[in-house]
Amino acid sequence: MGLEPAISAAQGVFAAKTRRRAALACLSFEEKVRVLIQLQRIASSVVAASGRVARTPWQIDNSENPSDRAPGRG
């Protein structure tokens, strides 16, 4: 069997990544900040697990989380 199936599968994954990145780029500013804080938490936990000093994720009040808001705000 040749590499074509693997190449095709990889191309599918890359295309999905591109679509995912485009979708993330279209989020609202507030939603992007929410994703950023998730990224900070993930990165900090990985850094801490490696024994290095991790930076603190933003300590934003949950009431600022746009997902907690009524629809139509922010």
Place this chain on the structure above:
Amino acid sequence: MERTIEVLNQLECEGVFRRYAIGGAVAVLFYAEPVLTYDLDVFVLLASEGSSGLVDLSPIYRRLAELGHHPDREAVIVAGVPVQVIPAYNALVEEAVASADEVRFGDAPTRVVGYEHLLAIMAQTGRPKDRERLASLLEQRPPDAARLDSILGRHGLADTWQVLVGSRDGS
């Protein structure tokens, strides 16, 4: 971050600085997919230079401290967010702050450095992470070519841009 922005708006309203705009990775985030950063870079036009002609950020830090926001390394933690106050350090950054886009974060009005100015600042700064972000931004969102050319021309960055980006797009 809304509370952080409200504090920045308060300082501007009080005249602690003349005007501010969000730059750096959070500005990148505004225009593209979220990327990891821990600092909110805020470019400011200062109210005045010190008598020595040196840039003096102490009035900003002093007022932030009065409001209960204290320094942590090179940033000030404002409502849970490390804010780096960066005085507009050249004509390009001054222009970027002066012409920044008015946006809202939740209910708070704020400003973000315009996209083409952000690209030009990254080209001018030219650190590896700026080059990386520049490439990523250009993949996701084409700039207004006329506006970008005008900015690059005014600030002597056309050649720098060509070196950084020309080889990338084959032009």
